[in-house]
Structure formats: structure tokens, C-alpha cells
Amino acid sequence: MAGLQKDITIVGGGIIGCCAAYFLTRHPAYSADTHRITLLEASSSSSGGRTADSLQDPASLLPPEPASKRNPAHEGIAGGASGKAGGLLALWAFPQNIVPLSFRLHDELAKEHGGDTKWGYRRCYASQCAASPGFTGGKDEDMTAADNAQSRDGNEEGASKGLHKDHKKSAKALKRLGAPEDLDWLDAEKSLGGYDNMGTPENTAQVHPELFTRAMAQMAEDRGVKIVTGAKVTAINKSSDGKSVVSVAYEKDGKQESLPTTDCVVAAGPWTSKLLPRIPVTASRAHSVVIKTPRTVSPYALFTAINLPSGFPSPTPEDRPGSTTQTRQALRRMQIVEPEIYARPDGTAYACGPTDQTAPLPATNAEVEVDEARCRDILDQVGSISDDLGRDGRVLARQACYLPQGGPFIGEVGGTQGLTVAAGHTCWGIQNAPGTGKLISEIVLDGVAKSAKLGGCDPSRLT
Ligand SMILES: Cc1cc2nc3c(=O)[nH]c(=O)nc-3n(C[C@H](O)[C@H](O)[C@H](O)COP(=O)(O)OP(=O)(O)OC[C@H]3O[C@@H](n4cnc5c(N)ncnc54)[C@H](O)[C@@H]3O)c2cc1C
Known part of the structure; x- marks a missing residue:
């Protein structure tokens, strides 16, 4: 697969979409010259779901230098559950086919990027x-x-x-x-x-989920991912025979846009079944x-x-x-x-x-x-x-x-080439996000999940 031109579109700027973006850019087959990756996030503000008098930026509680800074162009990233979760990580979480991989990756990410100061990682x-x-x-x-x-x-x-x-x-x-x-x-x-x-x-650790998600988005962008907020995906278009993805339609600033896409990763959290009705995320x-x-x-x-x-x-x-x-x-x-x-x-x-x-x-x-x-x-x-x-x-x-709720679902959807889902992570989405991102990077760039068995997460089991 290495070297093949790919136009990858990720739908959703929560922790799952941002981890998918990050791990795609760390995959050995990734090259900014041959792969275009775009992450589309519907919201352009992270303040929805918070009272007006609430603290809006958790980084302001930490020393300014190491804390994961807010990038104004990323407003809307981690605006949902990924910014408002507890942030507990545990080897005793579920599902056990991906938990050990993800727990280890959290630890490695924290060591590599200073997660203790950037996003409050600690045991x-x-x-x-x-x-x-x-x-x-x-x-x-x-x-x-x-x-x-x-x-x-x-x-x-x-x-x-x-x-x-x-x-x-x-x-x-x-x-x-x-x-x-x-x-x-x-x-x-x-x-x-x-x-x-x-x-x-x-066997237990924690992160600040908003700061972690923000950091993943920033590091993905630093390696070539284009992040567009205020971009609500309205349709995933397939070829006339329905066998592969060809483009993604989205609305931005009242205009309809279309993005040529060979690979679409739907990481729209609780909104996922609005785009993929056969994936039962509630x-x-x-x-x-x-x-x-x-x-x-x-x-x-x-x-x-x-x-x-x-x-x-x-x-x-x-x-x-x-x-x-x-x-x-x-x-x-x-x-x-x-x-x-x-x-x-x-x-x-x-x-x-x-x-x-x-x-x-x-x-x-x-x-x-x-x-x-x-x-x-x-x-x-x-x-x-x-x-x-x-x-x-x-x-x-x-x-x-x-x-x-309902998943997690990780993998190809309904036999459509290039259509992948990563959603429905229940109360362990923060814990399981790096593992999910890594597996998505393998599914998209190797054609198969390598680091863990998809097991019950594989959406093909739904049919
Ligand atoms: C109160 C609470 C506490 C939690 N505590 C923990 C915990 O301690 N540990 C743990 O592991 N997990 C925890 N979780 C679970 C965790 O928060 C979620 O599983 C995880 O955040 C899901 O991430 P996501 O990226 O799938 O979804 P989201 O964070 O919801 O992100 C999805 C994104 O997709 C965007 N989107 C949707 N539709 C479209 C569209 N059409 N076009 C473009 N963008 C779109 C949305 O705007 C959103 O930003 C908790 C959850 C809650 C509610």
C-alpha cells in the first residue's frame, strides 16, 4: 500500500478522530507527499455544553509553557464527551481485546511527548x-x-x-x-x-481528556493533517456501483463543499448512526x-x-x-x-x-x-x-x-472499500482512543488491523 495516493477524510474531532489522525501520520507508510488527510469537525466552538460562567480553558490551570495550548484554529476540537469525560485509563477496562494496547500507547505517548505536563497523565x-x-x-x-x-x-x-x-x-x-x-x-x-x-x-492511570485530545490534534496537524472546524459532514458519497467511497460532502459557513476521498473514517461519536445508519451507536x-x-x-x-x-x-x-x-x-x-x-x-x-x-x-x-x-x-x-x-x-x-454507546465499532463498514468506522466507545473511549487510532491507521494504510484483534469491535459482526 505504501506510496499509493490516498485522500483520507476523518469525520469528527473528538478523541477518536484526533487519535486516528495522529496515528495515521505515524504509520511507516504515511507520507505527506502522497497522502492527504483532512479532519472535519462539525463544531467551531468548544464552549457548547458548558455554562457561561464555567472555566473555558483547562490549560489555564497549568504552568503556561508545557500545558497543551489552545489553538484558536482548533476551536470545536474536543467539544463533546472527549473534552468533558473523567479521563480514567485502566487495564481492567473493556473490551479486553484492545485495552492492553491502548493502555500501553497512552503510557508511550506520555513518555514521548511529556504528557505529564501537557495533558496531566499520571498513574x-x-x-x-x-x-x-x-x-x-x-x-x-x-x-x-x-x-x-x-x-x-x-x-x-x-x-x-x-x-x-x-x-x-x-x-x-x-x-x-x-x-x-x-x-x-x-x-x-x-x-x-x-x-x-x-x-x-x-494498572490504572488518568489524563485530562480535553488537553490530551487537543495535543493529538496539534501533533497530527504538525505532520500534515488539515483540520477544518465548523465543517459538518452531510453525506459520504460512493461510486455508482456502491463499492467504494469517492467523496465526502460537508457544510461550512452555509456553503456545501465536496472533498474527494478514497478513505473515510467516521469517528462522529454519538452522531455516528446519522451518517452510518447501520452502525447502532446510541x-x-x-x-x-x-x-x-x-x-x-x-x-x-x-x-x-x-x-x-x-x-x-x-x-x-x-x-x-x-x-x-x-x-x-x-x-x-x-x-x-x-x-x-x-x-x-x-x-x-x-x-x-x-x-x-x-x-x-x-x-x-x-x-x-x-x-x-x-x-x-x-x-x-x-x-x-x-x-x-x-x-x-x-x-x-x-x-x-x-x-x-453500543460499541466500540472499529473497522470497515458493509463491504464498501474505504469506508471505516471508529465509534461507540461507551464509558472507556478515553482509555481506548490511542489503540483505536493505531488500529484505524493500520486498516487504512495496511488494509488490515495488526496490533490487536478486532474481535467483537469488528462491524462486520453486525450483519
Ligand atoms: C461523563 C463522562 C465521563 C467519562 N469518563 C471517561 C473516563 O473516565 N475514561 C474513559 O475512557 N472514557 C470516559 N468517557 C467516555 C468518553 O468520553 C467517550 O467514549 C469518548 O470521548 C468518545 O469520543 P468520540 O471521539 O467517539 O466522540 P466525541 O467526543 O463525541 O466526538 C465526536 C465528534 O464528532 C463530531 N461530529 C459529529 N457529527 C459530525 C459530522 N456530521 N461532521 C463532522 N463532525 C461531526 C462532533 O461534533 C464531535 O466533536 C466518559 C464519558 C462521559 C459522558
């Missing part, structure tokens, strides 16, 4: 904790009095599941271990009911917050199960729009919630809540709506088990994005 711990905070009431002035509440069934079995729920033991099965000493930002004495280790620095909205902590908190990712006591502000149900000042109620009975908390090396902690189905996937990242009540739920809940995150923390960002 960390992951653990699960069950907590039953006391509730003194009166914390949230938006809440109506308990006696005003209608009977909303609190659910001891867990009405609100965490994002990485498949990895968790039931709270009841947690060993009654004490938390490690350096997990001193968890108010263990007040609230800890159970604790268990899930991952250690041997989307669920998820909210998250970033909190500036009064001190840098120790490197733990905590999968919590918090037993909210009666009287606590009631979490917004998955299927109902966010509660307002008038409707917020107090829990009548205890309820288990499972926010996830990731300490970060930039002096912040990130926390995310469950997914919800009340707002369908909008046309682009720019139109993603933040339901502030859901952010407030997360803040109330994590603040109930940690003063560093609650009373003493300062909220830097309230945000929402769409989690792509």
Missing part, C-alpha cells in the same frame, strides 16, 4: 467506596421544605447508577476496610461505610462538574455509592427535566446515588453523575444544553462526603455531553 488509584453522610439540612436554599414534598419513592437499591457501573460490586459486598491514609479528602470518619481497591498505579446525556479544591487532592478515582439520607435534596430523576427552585424536594426515604470523582493533578477534582434521557441528541456540540439542577445534584452529593469538594471547594465548571 493513580481507583477505588470504590460506600458512604452514608449525615445530613444537617439547610445546605441548599433552593430546596422546598420536606413537609412540602410529595411522596417520591426513595430507593435503597440505587435509583441512580454510576457511569462505570459494570465494574462495581454491590455496596453491600464491599469490605469494611478503612480508606487509605492518603485519601484524606474523603470525610471517612463521618461517612465511610465500605471501601475496596479497584486499581493501583500498576447517545445518552451525562453531566459533570469541575471543582477547584483548597489543596491538591491525592490521586484517586472514586466510584462512590452514597446513601443519601431522608431530608437530602432529591436527585433529579433520569426521565424528568431538572428540578427548579420551586419544585426541588427533600427525600422522604434514603436513596443511593453513584457519582464518580476523579482527583486531578491541576488542583481540581472532576465529578460526573448518571446519564439521563430527557434531552435528545442535538445537531451539534454547540447546542448541548446543561441542566444546572443535575450539576447541583452532583455537587450536593460529592460535597456530602468531602468538605474539599463541598464546603471548601469552588465550582469551576458545570457541563454536559453525550456518551456514545
Whole structure:
């Protein structure tokens, strides 16, 4: 394949599209003289899905020189889940056919490019904790009095599941271990009911996903990739016999454009099935917050199960729009919630809540709506088990994005030569992005995935 002229178009400037671009430019058969690679990203702003008062550039928390700088021409890159995820990486993630490759590549990328300072790469711990905070009431002035509440069934079995729920033991099965000493930002004495280790620095790490994605995009561009933001792909055109890709149509600044394309990589995250209806990627909205902590908190990712006591502000149900000042109620009975908390090396902690189905996937990242009540739920809940995150923390960002679900799907689509998908990465897309990018580079430039078996990720298994 080396030496053959290829016009490669990548659809989507999330972590998957940017890693595909990066690894294509590192493939031994790649040459900027014979291969033209273009990455088209629909959004031209990364601020959709964030409240206006949120911190817009995470690099501003880091020393200016090493941090992965924002390139104004790349506005829109990492504007979705890839900029608003937790950033946990783990050898115990799934699917296991690509996890070890991707975990190793994350480590190699960090070593080669200074990822510790550029995108906050570090090894960390992951653990699960069950907590039953006391509730003194009166914390949230938006809440109506308990006696005003209608009977909303609190659910001891867990009405609100965490994002990485498949990895968790039931709270009841947690060993009654004490938390490690350096997990001193968890108010263990007040609230800890159970604790268990899930991952250690041997098999667990983290990145800042927005900074990482931005860096991948920049390094791909430095090797010849053309990045076009505000370019929404509307069609992938095939030859008259339908056997191969010939061009990609997109809209930019109100104009229809067409790009000759021999190879199209669709990495449109939760939007993928709009372009490839046979690839069953679905989307669920998820909210998250970033909190500036009064001190840098120790490197733990905590999968919590918090037993909210009666009287606590009631979490917004998955299927109902966010509660307002008038409707917020107090829990009548205890309820288990499972926010996830990731300490970060930039002096912040990130926390995310469950997914919800009340707002369908909008046309682009720019139109993603933040339901502030859901952010407030997360803040109330994590603040109930940690003063560093609650009373003493300062909220830097309230945000929402769409989690792509159903896959991951990596490989050629439906027998069309040159049509490849890389999407549907669920809650492990940050972890699995470098491996996916590497495999895509091999599929496009070698004709076959070499570094790992595609296994269940191969879209040909769908038919
Ligand atoms: C709250 C939350 C926490 C998470 N935490 C973790 C974690 O700790 N670890 C982990 O590994 N994973 C995590 N994930 C999962 C991870 O964020 C996703 O799997 C990953 O970001 C998906 O990347 P993507 O590039 O496929 O999609 P996206 O980031 O959604 O990017 C797709 C891009 O395609 C663009 N696009 C769509 N349609 C078009 C079009 N027609 N033309 C041009 N461009 C288009 C979009 O604008 C978008 O920018 C988390 C997810 C959420 C929601």
C-alpha cells in the first residue's frame, strides 16, 4: 500500500478522530507527499455544553509553557464527551481485546511527548467506596421544605447508577476496610461505610481528556493533517456501483463543499448512526462538574455509592427535566446515588453523575444544553462526603455531553472499500482512543488491523 495516493477524510474531532489522525501520520507508510488527510469537525466552538460562567480553558490551570495550548484554529476540537469525560485509563477496562494496547500507547505517548505536563497523565488509584453522610439540612436554599414534598419513592437499591457501573460490586459486598491514609479528602470518619481497591498505579492511570485530545490534534496537524472546524459532514458519497467511497460532502459557513476521498473514517461519536445508519451507536446525556479544591487532592478515582439520607435534596430523576427552585424536594426515604470523582493533578477534582434521557441528541456540540439542577445534584452529593469538594471547594465548571454507546465499532463498514468506522466507545473511549487510532491507521494504510484483534469491535459482526 505504501506510496499509493490516498485522500483520507476523518469525520469528527473528538478523541477518536484526533487519535486516528495522529496515528495515521505515524504509520511507516504515511507520507505527506502522497497522502492527504483532512479532519472535519462539525463544531467551531468548544464552549457548547458548558455554562457561561464555567472555566473555558483547562490549560489555564497549568504552568503556561508545557500545558497543551489552545489553538484558536482548533476551536470545536474536543467539544463533546472527549473534552468533558473523567479521563480514567485502566487495564481492567473493556473490551479486553484492545485495552492492553491502548493502555500501553497512552503510557508511550506520555513518555514521548511529556504528557505529564501537557495533558496531566499520571498513574493513580481507583477505588470504590460506600458512604452514608449525615445530613444537617439547610445546605441548599433552593430546596422546598420536606413537609412540602410529595411522596417520591426513595430507593435503597440505587435509583441512580454510576457511569462505570459494570465494574462495581454491590455496596453491600464491599469490605469494611478503612480508606487509605492518603485519601484524606474523603470525610471517612463521618461517612465511610465500605471501601475496596479497584486499581493501583500498576494498572490504572488518568489524563485530562480535553488537553490530551487537543495535543493529538496539534501533533497530527504538525505532520500534515488539515483540520477544518465548523465543517459538518452531510453525506459520504460512493461510486455508482456502491463499492467504494469517492467523496465526502460537508457544510461550512452555509456553503456545501465536496472533498474527494478514497478513505473515510467516521469517528462522529454519538452522531455516528446519522451518517452510518447501520452502525447502532446510541447517545445518552451525562453531566459533570469541575471543582477547584483548597489543596491538591491525592490521586484517586472514586466510584462512590452514597446513601443519601431522608431530608437530602432529591436527585433529579433520569426521565424528568431538572428540578427548579420551586419544585426541588427533600427525600422522604434514603436513596443511593453513584457519582464518580476523579482527583486531578491541576488542583481540581472532576465529578460526573448518571446519564439521563430527557434531552435528545442535538445537531451539534454547540447546542448541548446543561441542566444546572443535575450539576447541583452532583455537587450536593460529592460535597456530602468531602468538605474539599463541598464546603471548601469552588465550582469551576458545570457541563454536559453525550456518551456514545453500543460499541466500540472499529473497522470497515458493509463491504464498501474505504469506508471505516471508529465509534461507540461507551464509558472507556478515553482509555481506548490511542489503540483505536493505531488500529484505524493500520486498516487504512495496511488494509488490515495488526496490533490487536478486532474481535467483537469488528462491524462486520453486525450483519
Ligand atoms: C461523563 C463522562 C465521563 C467519562 N469518563 C471517561 C473516563 O473516565 N475514561 C474513559 O475512557 N472514557 C470516559 N468517557 C467516555 C468518553 O468520553 C467517550 O467514549 C469518548 O470521548 C468518545 O469520543 P468520540 O471521539 O467517539 O466522540 P466525541 O467526543 O463525541 O466526538 C465526536 C465528534 O464528532 C463530531 N461530529 C459529529 N457529527 C459530525 C459530522 N456530521 N461532521 C463532522 N463532525 C461531526 C462532533 O461534533 C464531535 O466533536 C466518559 C464519558 C462521559 C459522558
